[in-house]
Amino acid sequence: MNNDLLPPQDPPAPRRRRKEARPQELLDAALDLFVEKGFAATRAEEVAARAGVSKGTLYLYYPSKEELLKAVVRQNVASKIAEGMALVDCFEGSASELLALVLRGWWERIGETKASGILKLMMAEVGNFPDLAQFYLREVIEPSHALLQRVLRMGVERGEFRATDPEYTVHALVAPMLFVSMQMHSIGPCMGTERQIDPCRFVEVQIDLMLRGLRGDAPPLTLSACSPPACA
Incomplete structure (x- = not known):
């Protein structure tokens, strides 16, 4: 079958869900770490690592650790x-x-x-x-x-x-x-x-x-x- 004749397909649903879930995953990771270690002792990169994203991705959603705690x-x-x-x-x-x-x-x-x-x-x-x-x-x-x-x-x-x-x-x-x-x-x-x-x-x-x-x-x-x- 000629693949050129196939209609374009949407990206896989799990990938879309993953991107949409990131804010929640970051908040869940932050809650866990803030409770475990305290606010001052928790580093942004630790929150990002626990959520499985980069520190830069964390800052796309929450520009500072203070804003993350507020969320x-x-x-x-x-x-x-x-x-x-x-x-x-x-x-x-x-x-x-x-x-x-x-x-x-x-x-x-x-x-x-x-x-x-x-x-x-x-x-x-x-x-x-x-x-x-x-x-x-x-x-x-x-x-x-x-x-x-x-x-x-x-x-x-x-x-x-x-x-x-x-x-x-x-x-x-x-x-x-x-x-x-x-x-x-x-x-x-x-x-x-x-x-x-x-x-x-x-x-x-x-x-x-x-x-x-x-x-x-x-x-x-x-x-x-x-x-x-x-x-x-």
Whole structure:
């Protein structure tokens, strides 16, 4: 058969997918290395090598290591907060149910994933990078606190929650969740099986305590079952 008569063919699909997948591969590699080594100790060429590309290719997508970290945070943390905001917009149940759903959702989407290591990285290193500190404040801390304050105000307006200081109630909600996440990436693995905290049980106890405190004389909360494989 004369090959000149054959119609031109598109490039193989795997090659197209490979090029389209590069930004995600770079973000995955960066997340792994930032969590393993820290931001300051991670070199751009290490991220490129782990993603299987050249350093020049990395800079085509992310012009600096700072921009790479921002992209990692946006994808793995900030986007999940935006999902929480969308949930609040359309949720039709009680404020108690919504608060429990938001906290569980945070744990499932961030706390028990590799993204939880970003929290430790930010607390440990961001003080040395003022621009990154302002970025994290603007795109993670402020939106997440606004989300939780919105749920608290909803509960007060509906008569479900007693009036509290919304700003400091949010701090009380967030701090224990950050604690268990930080422990997972620090002393937790060294504590031995018998002394390790079960993160899912911890989250359920936190939800129970907060809702009882917010609702005053409310009856005991029925705790949600936690799937052990998801917390392994």
